[in-house]
Amino acid sequence: MTLNDYIWVLRKGWIYIVVGLLLGVAVGSALVIASIPKYSAAAKVFVSVQSTDTASAGELVSGNSYAQQKVRSYLDLVSTPSVLEPVIQELGLATTPSELASQITATSAANTVIIDISVVDTDPNRAADIANATASSFETVIVDDLEKPLGGGPSLVKVQTVQPAISPSRPFSPNLAQNIALGAALGLIIGTGAAILRSVLDTRVHGRHDVEAVTDVPILGGTTFDADSVAHPLIVHADPRSPRAESFRGLRTNLRFVNVNGDQRAFVITSSVSGEGKSTTAANLALALAETGARVVLIDADLRLPRLADYMGIEGTVGLTDVLIGRVPLADVLQRWGEKELFILPAGDVPPNPSELLGSDAMVELLAALNEQVDYVLLDSPPLLPVTDAAVLSSLTAGAIVVAAAGKVRKAQLTAAIRNLNQTDSKVIGVVVTMLPSKGPDSYGGTEYSYYGNGARPAAESPRAQHKRDRA
Numbered sequence: 001m002t003l004n005d006y007i008w009v010l011r012k013g014w015i016y017i018v019v020g021l022l023l024g025v026a027v028g029s030a031l032v033i034a035s036i037p038k039y040s041a042a043a044k045v046f047v048s049v050q051s052t053d054t055a056s057a058g059e060l061v062s063g064n065s066y067a068q069q070k071v072r073s074y075l076d077l078v079s080t081p082s083v084l085e086p087v088i089q090e091l092g093l094a095t096t097p098s099e100l101a102s103q104i105t106a107t108s109a110a111n112t113v114i115i116d117i118s119v120v121d122t123d124p125n126r127a128a129d130i131a132n133a134t135a136s137s138f139e140t141v142i143v144d145d146l147e148k149p150l151g152g153g154p155s156l157v158k159v160q161t162v163q164p165a166i167s168p169s170r171p172f173s174p175n176l177a178q179n180i181a182l183g184a185a186l187g188l189i190i191g192t193g194a195a196i197l198r199s200v201l202d203t204r205v206h207g208r209h210d211v212e213a214v215t216d217v218p219i220l221g222g223t224t225f226d227a228d229s230v231a232h233p234l235i236v237h238a239d240p241r242s243p244r245a246e247s248f249r250g251l252r253t254n255l256r257f258v259n260v261n262g263d264q265r266a267f268v269i270t271s272s273v274s275g276e277g278k279s280t281t282a283a284n285l286a287l288a289l290a291e292t293g294a295r296v297v298l299i300d301a302d303l304r305l306p307r308l309a310d311y312m313g314i315e316g317t318v319g320l321t322d323v324l325i326g327r328v329p330l331a332d333v334l335q336r337w338g339e340k341e342l343f344i345l346p347a348g349d350v351p352p353n354p355s356e357l358l359g360s361d362a363m364v365e366l367l368a369a370l371n372e373q374v375d376y377v378l379l380d381s382p383p384l385l386p387v388t389d390a391a392v393l394s395s396l397t398a399g400a401i402v403v404a405a406a407g408k409v410r411k412a413q414l415t416a417a418i419r420n421l422n423q424t425d426s427k428v429i430g431v432v433v434t435m436l437p438s439k440g441p442d443s444y445g446g447t448e449y450s451y452y453g454n455g456a457r458p459a460a461e462s463p464r465a466q467h468k469r470d471r472a
Contacts, residue, residue, distance in 0.1 A: 012195070013191075013192075013199065016191045016192075016195040016198065017191035017192055018191070020189075020190045020192070020194065021184055022187070024183035024185070024188065024190070025180055025183050025187065027183050027186075027187075028179040028180040028181075028183025029176075029179070031179055031183075032176050032179050032180075037122065037173070037174070038121070038122055038171055038172065038173040039120070039123065039124040039127045039168045039171050040118055040168060040172045040173075041118070041119055041121075041128040041130075041167065041168055042116050042118040042131060042165055043117045043131040043135040043165040044114055044117075044163035045114065045117060045138065045159060045160070045161055045162070046160045046162045047074065047114075047142075047158070047159055048157070048158045049157060068112070070157060071108050071114075071115060072108070074106075075106045075107070075115065077138065077141065077142070078104060078106035078134065078138055079106065080101075081097040082141055083134065083141050084097040084100050084104075084137070087100065087133040088100060090137075091126075091129055093130075103121060103130070104118070104119050104130070105119075106118075114162070117134050117135050117138070118131065119131040119165070120172075120173075125167045127165070127167070128166055128167045128168075132161070132165050136161065138159065139159040139160070142157060143155040143157065143158070143159055203411055203412060204408070204410050204411070205404050205405075205407075205408075205409050205410065205433070206406050206407060207433065207437075208222065208433060213411070214414055214415045215414065215415065215418050217402070217418060217430055217431050219430060219431050219432075220251055220254045220255060220401065220429070220430035220431065220432050221247060221250050221432050222247065223247045223248065223277070223434050223436065224243070224436050224438045225434075225435040225437065225438070229277070229280055233279075233311045234283055234284060234287060235248070236288050236291075237287055237338070248281075248287070248288045249291075251281075252288040252291075252292070255285070258399075258430065264397055264398035265375060266367050266371060266379065266398055267377070267379070267397060267398055267401055267429060268301070268379045268393045268397050268400040268401065269281055269378055269379065269380050269381065269400075269403065270390035270394075270400050270401070270402060270417075271403040271405070271409070272383060272384055272385050272402070272404065272409045272416070273383050273408075273413055274305070274383050275405065275408060276383075276435075277403055277434040278380060278383070278403040279302070279307045279308060279311060279380050280311070280434075281401075281432055282298060282379075283298065283308060283380075285378060286298040289375075290338070290340035290341060290342035293341070294341065294374075294375040294376055295341040295373070295376075296342050296343070296374065296377075297344075297370050297377045297378070298312075298342065298343070298344050298345070298380070299345040299380065300316070300344075300345065300347040301381045301393055302380055302389075303350055303351055304354055304382050304387065306319075306346065306347035307380075308344065309344075309347070312337055312344050314335050314337070314346060315346070316346035316347060317346075317348065317349070318346070319345055319348030320333075320345055320348050321347065321348035321350075321357065322348045322349070323348075324362040324363060324366065325357075326362070330366065330369070333345060333346070333348070343374075354387070355387065355388055355392055358381075358389050358392050358393055359392040359396075363393075363396065364396055367396055377397075379393055379397065381393050383417075384402070385413060385416060385417055385420070390421075391420055391421055391424045392424075394421055394424065394426030395425060398427065398429065399428060400427070401429050401430055401432060402414070402421075402428060403431075403432050403434055404431055404434070405434045406433055406434065406437070407435060
């Protein structure tokens with residue numbers, strides 16, 4: 001994956017990242033609330049070697065080096081029972097030396113003779129008392145026991161508390177800011193991982209990025225999802241000012257740039273599986289082409305489940321099948337639609353052998369005749385994966401336009417559909433992505449047109465009523 005791929009994944013999975021961040025902050029805050037506050041108090045002890053007033057500089061340096069060596073061994077003595085038992089007795093603590101030792105930490109910076117005795121406790125005053133009592137007991141054990149000469153006299157080492165411990169005003173644990181920061185970081189990592197995992201496991205096509213990831217075929221356009229498209233499929237006619245209608249005009253513009261030098265003017269509109277909006281795309285593209293003054297013939301070549309007659313509001317009992325078997329001439333079944341140069345050829349009766357009929361010499365002759373008389377021929381054909389009809393037709397035309405529905409078709413299905421076309425030496429003109437969301441990283445930028453107003457849709461007539469009114 002490239003950097004752009006990761007950015008796209010993060011944009012698409014932003015909800016997972018936000019939820020992970022919020023959960024991390026919540027968990028960090030909950031741990032702070034549930035934790036018992038702990039306070040830390042520290043006393044500083046200075047260790048030195050006894051010297052006389054007449055000691056030379058060399059003796060002083062030697063004594064300081066000796067004290068530093070002693071300090072390294074004294075650190076372990078701080079938490080021994082000989083030091084801590086007097087502390088327990090003095091303060092009346094209900095604990096043992098080993099338990100108390102777990103609360104005490106003795107440290108010393110390198111090349112110094114100062115020992116820091118830190119104590120952690122749930123009570124701030126008790127933490128300071130234990131630190132001071134430990135420092136005092138440590139001084140007694142060192143001076144009076146361990147470093148006192150056998151023959152009597154003063155101790156060779158001097159231990160003095162130079163900074164007594166004071167009661168802390170605030171706990172050092174739990175640290176609210178630190179816990180929230182750690183929780184937020186962990187939440188971001190988990191949320192980002194969830195977003196990436198979702199992208200890897202999601203096999204459906206959701207937008208332009210997914211199409212570009214599985215094929216090099218150009219994307220001709222995209223249309224947004226419309227829950228009411230079944231009630232009024234001809235959006236270019238019913239609501240020509242809407243952004244969705246404008247997206248079909250954008251598709252029309254892109255189609256005019258393909259096959260510029262070719263003689264073929266027929267294009268097959270197909271999809272990978274059913275329900276991706278190929279018939280709606282074919283009908284609206286035909287309307288958009290006719291708006292420019294072009295002569296357009298829209299053929300319902302889906303001889304298994306024809307829909308265009310219902311969409312266009314015309315009679316569809318006689319149509320393509322009757323022309324191909326020579327029952328009626330083409331001129332008798334072509335139906336003009338609206339005031340433009342748009343002609344519809346319905347499917348007619350469903351035959352028992354659609355693939356053979358669509359690949360017959362009669363179909364070749366029909367397309368050749370139309371190719372000489374009109375500017376565009378659009379054929380609405382069945383999906384590519386269930387049957388071979390679209391692949392057969394594509395080999396007879398300028399190529400196929402594959403419709404891919406966002407959130408419905410899988411990447412593997414789209415790949416297989418395009419591969420099926422390539423195996424029959426058919427040209428894939430491009431892909432049209434349908435049912436796109438109107439917002440988010442998968443939305444198609446060409447569907448937002450503030451110039452056309454808010455895109456409010458007027459009350460729609462039925463396709464048959466529209467057709468009758470336009471012919472009146």
